[in-house]
Amino acid sequence: MILSTVLFGRTYQFKSINEVMAKANEEKSGDVMAGIAAESAEERVAAKVVLANLTLEDLRNNPAIPYEQDEVTRIIQDSLNEKIYDSIKRWTVQELREKILDYNTSGNDIRRISRGLTSEMVAAVTKLMSNLDLITAGNKITVTAHCNTTIGLEGTLSARLQPNHPSDNEDGIVASILEGLAYGSGDAVVGLNPVDDTLESVKRMFHRLEEVKNKYAIPTQNSVLAHVTTQMQAIREGAPADLIFQSIAGSEKGNTAFGISGELIAEARELALREGTAAGPNVMYFETGQGAELSSNAHHGVDQLTLEARCYGFGKTYEPFLVNTVVGFIGPEYLYDSKQVIRAGLEDHFMGKLSGLPMGVDVCYTNHMKADQDDMEILSTLLAQAGVNFLITAPHGDDVMLNYQSLGYHEIQTLRELLQLKPIKEFEEWLRKMDVIDLSGRLTKQAGDASLFLV
CATH class of the missing domain: 1.10.220.70 (lyase)
Incomplete structure (x- = not known):
């Protein structure tokens, strides 16, 4: 050597x-x-x-x-x-x-x-x-997974609909969900980051998301992104959960900082398969991001790209439905500017796919980073061409709860139309039924108007 x-x-x-x-x-x-x-x-x-x-x-x-x-x-x-x-x-x-x-x-x-x-x-x-x-x-590289629907088939581009609200106001959350659906977002998952991640709040959010999904017969999956142990207890107490979410790290020390272990994740997966509401068999949702281990002093002197790859090696053991890197969320201390964010987004997507994961990216940045929305549109276009399984979308690209910038709901459909990609098949058929897209796959005149669901 x-x-x-x-x-x-x-x-x-x-x-x-x-x-x-x-x-x-x-x-x-x-x-x-x-x-x-x-x-x-x-x-x-x-x-x-x-x-x-x-x-x-x-x-x-x-x-x-x-x-x-x-x-x-x-x-x-x-x-x-x-x-x-x-x-x-x-x-x-x-x-x-x-x-x-x-x-x-x-x-x-x-x-x-x-x-x-x-x-x-x-x-x-x-x-x-x-x-x-x-x-x-x-x-x-094509990687597919199935929860209630199948993600990752060739020719598709999916989206997580992220309806976060700064006070967990349920009407506000539902309004954001309906707006996202009206733009064609949400086939990967409707995933909420709760402000209040107490057990009672998480249970309430699971029930509300399921209520919306059932009311409109939406072919998708729901997730409330609280700590895995809180979600597990909520499921045990009857909460309707399609996916169990958890942030993961590339070192044992990093996972300990997140309050998890391999044994706990395996237990969560078994619980979701046994008592969750999804068809499965892929019932886990993991989130990662370059620099997470350094931020918790759990990097062991190892570079952040290698640790990110190790996240994927750890996560694939539990056969997840979704994995995404929140590529620019951690801040300029780890990825300084748009050039570093774009590079890291392409790296993470490739490494996730090479590891056998249904890989997505939160194309995002913080307001103190040297990046802007044009940079995110460049990265999202490159990722769509690279075959990314899904991207994350928020109202107007502005997450007012987590206080960072991502992609807007409308941008997912723009990418689909530009690159001749489609949502997940069942979701595409549902969008046509709801008159959000036409037979050619383009948005209709009433697309983006959430009131179309209130008629």
């Missing part, structure tokens, strides 16, 4: 694979803050050269966090398909990249290879790819 290279007459010597991985990463303010980023463009290129020539076996034998110290590492390593891994372990990272991008390598070929990859391998190949590589490779 060679951890040095000569570039422009200078020798670059790295102490460990973790150092190579961190310094090969594209510039991220979180890595800079952690003191692990490359100090120059030349050092970054040198680290990429070293990384390109490492074998997959090198990465398997040197996980980011030791097996004995970390539950996430154990889950990733123990779930590997050993037969597939044995057939590719002598590949270098650059050979893996070439295989994925090869015109003759199909999406099914990539899905098979992915079963023999650890999250560190997924992260490593991502670091060698350009933005266009990430779009091209992501577009090749």
Whole structure:
């Protein structure tokens, strides 16, 4: 295993694979803050050269966090398909990249290879790819999942409808839901972040979301994004939950900071399958984001892209229906500006897909970040071309409860019409029935008017 290279007459010597991985990463303010980023463009290129020539076996034998110290590492390593891994372990990272991008390598070929990859391998190949590589490779991979409907089929683009309200006012939440539906959003999930995540409040929100879904016979799934333990107790007390949600991390310490473990997530999944209201079998919803582990001092000196890949390696064990990265939500301390957010969004989507997940993205930014809505429209267009399973939408792209900017309800249908994509089939048929879209799939004249549901 060679951890040095000569570039422009200078020798670059790295102490460990973790150092190579961190310094090969594209510039991220979180890595800079952690003191692990490359100090120059030349050092970054040198680290990429070293990384390109490492074998997959090198990465398997040197996980980011030791097996004995970390539950996430154990889950990733123990779930590997050993037969597939044995057939590719002598590949270098650059050979893996070439295989994925090869015109003759199909999406099914990539899905098979992915079963023999650890999250560190997924992260490593991502670091060698350009933005266009990430779009091209992501577009090749199809990942579907089924809760009440099926997400991720080719030619579709779905949306989470996010009707958050700063005081959990139920009438306000319902008004936001109806407006989103009137623009064609909501086929992935109607997912509410509650201000009050006490048990009684969460139960009430579950019942109200289910009431709206049943009243209008909407073919979708509902979720209340409280802590997993609160949702579990709500289900035990009769709340109608289609999905159980939880934020997850790429290290055991990060998951502990979220108040979870692999055992707890497995218990939640079993409860949702046994007592939840969805058809299944995919009944979990996970959220991630580069920098989460650093924010809780749970990063172990590992770069944020590698930790994000480990989130996906952890999450896929529980066969989720939805996974999304809240790419710009954590703030400029971790992704400084629009260039870093766009790069991270493309990275996360590709890594999620390569990990076998039905991957979505919250194309978003905070108001103290050097980004604006035009940047988010650029990223959303690139992601739609990359085959992202779903995007998140909020009223006018402004989440007044979480105080950040995302995509607006109307933008999901604009992307569909621009790129000739469709919602989930059952939802598309429902939109036609409700006269939101016409037979060609375009919005009707009354689309966007929530009162059409009140007639």
